[in-house]
Amino acid sequence: MSRSKISVIGAGNVGATLAQFLAIRELGDVYLFDVVQGVPEGKALDIQEGAPHWGYDSNVVGFTTPGQEAYKNLEGSDVVVVTAGLARKPGMSRDDLLGKNVEIMLDVGRNIKKYAPDAVIVVVSNPADIMAYAIQKITGARPERIMGLGGSLDSARFRTFIAKELNVSVEDVNAFVIGGHGDDMVPFIRYSSVAGIPITSLLSKEKIDAIVKRTRFGGGEIVDLLKTGSAYYAPGVSILAMVESIVQDKKRVIPCAAYLSGKHAEHYGASGIFIGVPIKIGKEGVEEIYDIDFTQEERELWNKTVQSVKNNCQKVDSFLSGKL
C-alpha cells in the first residue's frame, strides 16, 4: 500500500506542530508549505532529523510558496490542511481575522483548485467555519470534501475541564461542542457523560455553567496567556484526529464545521454554510452528518451561533464578489 500524501499549508505554530504529529503517527508523507522563505524547508528538515529517535519513515519536506511554483508539489495530495493565516492576539476575536485571512484563502484556495482538486481539505485558519466556506467558494470543491476545525478542539477542551473537575480519566468523558467556532459555540451538556453517566447527575449547575463558559472562551484563555499568538498543541492533535480518520478511513464521529444542505439544512435551520455538527469522517471526507435533537433552550443557543456564522459568510461573499 502506498503512503498517503498529506499537505499542510502554513508552517507556523499549528502547521509545524501538526506536521510533527503526523510524522510521529506515520500517517503519510508530509508536505509543508509557507510564504516565508526557508521556514517550511527548515522546519520540515528539523522534523525529519528527529525520525531516528521516533522511529518513523514518513518523509517530511518543505516548500516556500512565492512564485507559486512550489504549489505544484500539492499534486497527488490525499489531504490538504490549511493553517495559513494570521492568529489573534489579546483583545481580538477570531472574527477580527476574517478580512486578512480571506485574502490568504484566495491565494491558497486557487492553488488547491489547480493542483489538488480531489484532496479532502481540512480548514483550520480562523474564523474556521467562515474560511471553510471561503475555500469551498474559491476551489469549487464538493462541499463534502471540506471540513473545518472547531468542534474537535472545543470538545477536547470541554472533556478536559470535565475530567479535571471530577478527577476522572479523560478517556471516560464523552462530550461534544457544536455550532460556530466562536464565543457563541454550543457545548452540549445533555449529550455529555462520564462512562455513560450524564454530567448533570455528577456536577452542580454552577459547576457545569463554569465549565461551559471556560470551554467557550478556551481559545481566548490561551491567547491571553501566550500574548503573541494562539493555541497550537491541542489544535495540532485535534486536526491529527481528523486527518487520521480520513487517511485510515476510520469513520470517527467528531464535531466539525460541515456544509449543510438538503434535509440537514432543514433540520438545523441553516443552509449553504459550514458550521459545527457531529459528522462521520472517512476517506471521502464528510461521509455523514448527524441531525441531533434540540430542546427549546438549546435551539435558541443554536440559532444564535447560526446567525453569526451567516453574517460572516455574507462578508466573504462581498469580498469574493468579482474575484472568482
Ligand SMILES: NC(=O)c1ccc[n+]([C@@H]2O[C@H](COP(=O)([O-])OP(=O)(O)OC[C@H]3O[C@@H](n4cnc5c(N)ncnc54)[C@H](O)[C@@H]3O)[C@@H](O)[C@H]2O)c1
Ligand atoms: N480552527 C481552530 O480551531 C484553530 C486553532 C488554532 C489556530 N487556528 C488558526 O490557524 C491559523 C494559524 O495559526 P498559527 O498559530 O499557526 O499561526 P502562525 O502565525 O504561527 O502561522 C501562520 C503561518 O501562515 C503563514 N502564511 C501566511 N500567509 C500565507 C500564505 N498566503 N500562504 C502560505 N502560508 C502563509 C505564515 O507565514 C505563518 O507561518 C490562524 O488563523 C489561527 O487563528 C485555528
Ligand SMILES: O=C(O)C[C@H](O)C(=O)O
Ligand atoms: O482562539 C484562537 O484564536 C485559536 C483557536 O481558534 C483556538 O480555539 O485555540
